[in-house]
Structure formats: structure tokens, C-alpha cells
Amino acid sequence: MIRTEALRVFATVAECGNIRDAADRLFRTQSAISMTLKQVEDQLGAPLFESDRKHSLTDLGSFVLGVAKVLLRDHDTAIDLIKEYASGAxxxxxxxxxxxxxxxxxxxxxxxxxxxxxxxxxxxxxxxxxxxxxxxxxxxxxxxxxxxxxxxxxxxxxxxxEDNMKLVCRADSPLAQHTKPLAWQDLEAVPLILNETTRGIQAAEFQAIAARTKLRVRNVTSLLAMVRAGIGVTLLPGLATVGLPPPLVERPLRDESCRxxxxxxxxxxxxxxxxxxxxxxxxxxxxxxxxxxxxxxxxxxx
Known part of the structure; x- marks a missing residue:
């Protein structure tokens, strides 16, 4: 079986027109290049070059060169794709x-x-x-x-x-007027809308408030629409309160464990x-x- 690298040696010699320049390009010795060419010719049973000077191809050599160029191009493309994938590119x-x-x-x-x-x-x-x-x-x-x-x-x-949970309410809500972080008891008198994030809040005071809640909304866009409509207030992570649409505002909670x-x-x-x-x-x-x-x-x- 003729190896891909053997065909590369042959194609390089054919392109250079001599063994010396091909050896320099491939970083191999001239004797190694000559031996590889002989192995290919032995396997094919016919010469690839008209003479030992390697500057003129036989008909077989011309045919092999045409096929080899396509194979080497596809081989190199495949190797590049594999390396690109393996590198995470x-x-x-x-x-x-x-x-x-x-x-x-x-x-x-x-x-x-x-x-x-x-x-x-x-x-x-x-x-x-x-x-x-x-x-x-x-x-x-x-x-x-x-x-x-x-x-x-x-x-x-x-x-x-980690990000701290915050209360989200309308700007005209009494809770929005608080200048200090809100305590859980501040939320007892207002309707609370639960969402997926509030499932992780373990504070006993919050759990008591959540037990009385009748509305849960999973989609954030719909959740904010409910708050904007004045149906209630909700709790969201700090990152989710960046750039709240008016008239919504966020207020911090006193319970710093709520994150x-x-x-x-x-x-x-x-x-x-x-x-x-x-x-x-x-x-x-x-x-x-x-x-x-x-x-x-x-x-x-x-």
C-alpha cells in the first residue's frame, strides 16, 4: 500500500524538479527521499520519472501526480478540520x-x-x-x-x-418609597407573584408569605407585565433587574442570605x-x- 506521505514526497520532487530541493522543503535527507521514491516505483512496477535527474515525468508519473495532488489536498483539509475541532475552534x-x-x-x-x-x-x-x-x-x-x-x-x-434577590414593584408602590432595605414583614400586606427563582428562597418568613400567594408566573416577560399592571410585586435576582422598563423599580432586601x-x-x-x-x-x-x-x-x- 502506498502511504500518503510517500505520495507527498513524490509530488514535492515533481514540483521541485530535483531531489535536493525536495529534501530541503520536507526537512529530510536526500537518501531518504530517494528511498521513498524507489519504494513507490517498486509498488507500482514502473518508473515515475524519465531519468534519475527527476525533472521529467513519465506518463504514469503525470497520472499519479494528478491523483496525488487531489488526495493530498483533501487529506490536508481533513487534518486541518480535525485540528480545528480538537482545539475548540x-x-x-x-x-x-x-x-x-x-x-x-x-x-x-x-x-x-x-x-x-x-x-x-x-x-x-x-x-x-x-x-x-x-x-x-x-x-x-x-x-x-x-x-x-x-x-x-x-x-x-x-x-x-451570586447575586442578591431584589424586590420589583411599580414606582408608585408604597414599597418603592422605602429608603432602607426591605424586611420580610414589609411584604406581608402586598400581593406577591412567585416565579421560578423564588423556589430557592428558604427563609421561613418568606415561606409564610409564599404560602398565601395565589399567582405564580414562570416567564420573566409575563411576570414583569403582571407587576407593571399592578397585580402584585415579585422578587428577582439582581442581574434580572438591570434595565427594568418603567414604571418598574427594584429595591434591596434586608435579608442578605436571600441570593x-x-x-x-x-x-x-x-x-x-x-x-x-x-x-x-x-x-x-x-x-x-x-x-x-x-x-x-x-x-x-x-
Whole structure:
């Protein structure tokens, strides 16, 4: 069987017109080049060159050269594609993220990530934490960005940052007039709208208020519409309260233990693709840099 590298030697000699220049180009000795050419000719049973000077091809040599150029081009293209994929520069990555991270953190970092990876394909789904976890465990997403639940069987979690929960209400609400952080008892007299994030709040005072709540909304856009309509108030992570549409405002809570922890999630027992590993490293680095920016430090910490 004729090896690919043997054909490369032959094609290089044919292009250079002599063994010496071909040896220099391939970083091999002239004797090694001559031996490889002889092996190819022995396997074919006929000469490839008209003379030992190697500057003129036989009819067989011309045919082999034409086929070899196509094969070597395809071979080199395939190797480049494999190396590109293995280095994390290409491939397809399916990401599931909570809306606040998808809207406020991922766009800028994804732009810089893709700038050096034009061949990479990214599928991004923004949904609540419960669905993010389901997408990861079912294999429908490769990497998740969400808060962790009470039980995370089958998931590997890497904490990324935390942000404090805040009250969201209308600007004309009596709660919006408070100049100090709100205590749980301040919320007892107002209708509270629960959402997916509030499931993680363990404070006994909050649990008592939540037990009397009649409305739960999962979609953030619909949730804010309910608050804007004056149906009630809600609690959201600090990152989700950035750029609230008027007339909505956010107010801090006195209970500093009331915070969300955001993690990178991936399925246990599954080897990450090179692109997923590269994205995870880039994301963590971008979050660390973002946390140091003025204004963002008050929202979350790494």
C-alpha cells in the first residue's frame, strides 16, 4: 500500500524538479527521499520519472501526480478540520441559560468568543433554571447556566457567581418609597407573584408569605407585565433587574442570605467537546472581568 506521505514526497520532487530541493522543503535527507521514491516505483512496477535527474515525468508519473495532488489536498483539509475541532475552534455547542444571563452577560462575551472561531456554531436557548436542568440531563443541551436546585442527580455543577434577590414593584408602590432595605414583614400586606427563582428562597418568613400567594408566573416577560399592571410585586435576582422598563423599580432586601447562586451545568459522565471546554473557560474569565466593572460589583460577586 502506498502511504500518503510517500505520495507527498513524490509530488514535492515533481514540483521541485530535483531531489535536493525536495529534501530541503520536507526537512529530510536526500537518501531518504530517494528511498521513498524507489519504494513507490517498486509498488507500482514502473518508473515515475524519465531519468534519475527527476525533472521529467513519465506518463504514469503525470497520472499519479494528478491523483496525488487531489488526495493530498483533501487529506490536508481533513487534518486541518480535525485540528480545528480538537482545539475548540469549530464544532456545534448547544447552550441553555437563564434569561438574565442570556440577555446581559452572554452577548458581549459570545461576540469575542466567536470572533476567533468563525466556524463554530452556537445554539442558545433562554429559559428558567428548571428547564435548563432538564435540557442538560436529557442531553438536549451541552452546557447550562442556571441556579442549582435542591437535588442535582446526574449533573455536575461549577459555581460562577451570586447575586442578591431584589424586590420589583411599580414606582408608585408604597414599597418603592422605602429608603432602607426591605424586611420580610414589609411584604406581608402586598400581593406577591412567585416565579421560578423564588423556589430557592428558604427563609421561613418568606415561606409564610409564599404560602398565601395565589399567582405564580414562570416567564420573566409575563411576570414583569403582571407587576407593571399592578397585580402584585415579585422578587428577582439582581442581574434580572438591570434595565427594568418603567414604571418598574427594584429595591434591596434586608435579608442578605436571600441570593441566587448561578452555576455552569453539564451532564455527569459525558465528556465535553473541545468547543464546550473553550466556551466554559472563556465564560468564567469574562464573568470575572465583568464583576470588577463599576456598577456590576453591587449586582453580583464571583
Amino acid at each position: 469549530s464544532g456545534r455547542l448547544r447552550i441553555a441559560s437563564v434569561p438574565s444571563v442570556a440577555a446581559l452577560l452572554i452577548p458581549d462575551m459570545l461576540a469575542s468568543f466567536l470572533a476567533s472561531r468563525p466556524s463554530a456554531e452556537i445554539d442558545l436557548v433562554d429559559t428558567d433554571s428548571a428547564d435548563v436542568r432538564k435540557l442538560i440531563t436529557s442531553g438536549q443541551a451541552d452546557l447550562g447556566i442556571a441556579s442549582i436546585g435542591a437535588t442535582e442527580a446526574g449533573l455536575l455543577t461549577t459555581p460562577i457567581f 441566587r447562586q448561578v452555576c455552569l451545568l453539564r451532564r455527569e459522565g459525558r465528556v465535553q467537546s473541545p468547543l464546550a471546554i473553550a466556551f466554559e473557560q472563556h465564560f468564567v474569565s469574562a464573568i470575572s472581568a465583568k464583576a470588577e466593572q463599576p456598577g456590576m460589583m453591587s449586582i453580583f460577586k464571583c
